[in-house]
Amino acid sequence: MTIIGFRRLRGTALLIGLFLLLFPQKVHAYLDPGTGSLILQALLAAFFASLMTVKIYWKKIKQVLNARFSKSQEPKKSHD
Numbered sequence: 001m002t003i004i005g006f007r008r009l010r011g012t013a014l015l016i017g018l019f020l021l022l023f024p025q026k027v028h029a030y031l032d033p034g035t036g037s038l039i040l041q042a043l044l045a046a047f048f049a050s051l052m053t054v055k056i057y058w059k060k061i062k063q064v065l066n067a068r069f070s071k072s073q074e075p076k077k078s079h080d
Helices: 003-022 032-057 058-069
Strands: none
Touching: 032 058
16 A cells, blocks of 8 residues: 555545544443443553563663763764
8 A cells, every 4th residue: 555545544544533523322221331341451561561572672762862862972072
């Protein structure tokens, strides 16, 4: 899929989502307590997975940040 096709698809999905939010329909659904537990479990799993990802790649992240913010370049001296 080309970038233009992806942008068109993304725009269409956004438009449909916005339409569904602005004009909600009545539904007869039941969310039991297990559903809330499942949502909480998924959020916690995503949080801890992101923490583990940072832990695994911490050395690389630290190298990139040190290279970007290092003080290896001396400040310009003004001539009075």
